[in-house]
Amino acid sequence: MKMTDRSLRTPLARVRGLGSAKSGTHHFWIQRLTAVALVPLTIWFALSIASLATADLPSVQAWMKSPLSATLMLSFLLAGFWHMKLGLQVVIEDYVHSEWTKVTCLVMNNLISIFLALAATLAVLKMLLGG
Amino acid sequence: MAAGNRPLSPHLQVYRWQITMALSIVHRISGVGLALGMLLLTWWLAAAASGPEYFDMVHGIMGSVIGRVILLGFTGSLYFHLCNGIRHLCWDAGYGFELGAMRNSGILVIVATVVLTLGTFLIGYGAV
C-alpha cells in the first residue's frame, strides 16, 4: 500500500476484502455456482416433470425408485432451494428497509427455505427407499 | 440536503421502456414466481410420498384448468429465468455487453422461452 493512498480503509480491511457486509463475494459466488449447476438440472427437471404430468401414482413412485432419477431430483432440490434462498435474500435486502422487518424477513426466508428443502428431500427419499 | 430529499437516479418515470430493462425486472419477478413453484413442487412430492388418496386430490387440482394455467406460468417462468440466467452468466464472464448484442440476446431469450414452454406442454399434455 502506497503511503499516498488516500483511502480511509485500513490496510487490514483491504486485505480481508470482505466489504461492508462482512461476507465478501461468497454470496455472489454461490449464487453463480448454483445457477450453473441448475442449467442442465432444470432442463432435465422440466422434461421429466412434463412426462409425468398425467402419470398415476404408481408410475410416479416407480420413476422415483430409479437411483438416477432420485439423485438428479435431489441435486435439483439442493441447488434450487439454495439458489432460491440466496435470490430471495437479495430481493428482501433491496425492498425492505426498516431494520426489524428486514431481519424478520431474512430469518423467515432462511427457516422456510430449509424447512421446504427438508420436506421435499424426505419425500424423495421415502419413495426411493420405501416399500 | 435532507436525506429524504436527494435526487434519485435513474429517473424511472422519464426513461423510455426498453427491452433490456423489461427483461431485467421480469428476471426478478420470475425468480420470485419460481420460489412459489418450489413450494408447489414440494407439495406434489410430499403428496406422492404420502399415498394414493392425497396424491389423487393434489393431482386433480393440478390437472384442472386453473391448475394447468398455474403450471403454464411456472413452466414459462422457469424457461425464461433459465435462458435469461444464462444471459446473466455470459455477462458475468464478460461477454455480450455491447448494446446491439444485449438487445439481440434479449429477443433470443423471449423466443426461446415461448418455444420451450409450448414444447414442454406438448410433451406433458399432448396439447397446450
Ligand code: HEM
Ligand atoms: C430452481 C428454480 C429457481 C429459483 C427458485 C430461482 C430464484 C431466483 C431468485 C429469487 C433470484 C433473485 C432475483 C433478483 O435478485 O432479481 C434469482 C437470480 C438469479 N438466477 Fe435464479 N432461480 C431458479 C433457477 C435458475 C436457473 C435454472 C438459472 C440458470 C442460469 C438461474 C440463474 C440466476 C442468475 C444468474 C441470477 C442472478 C441475477 C442477477 O444478478 O440479478 N436461476 N434466481
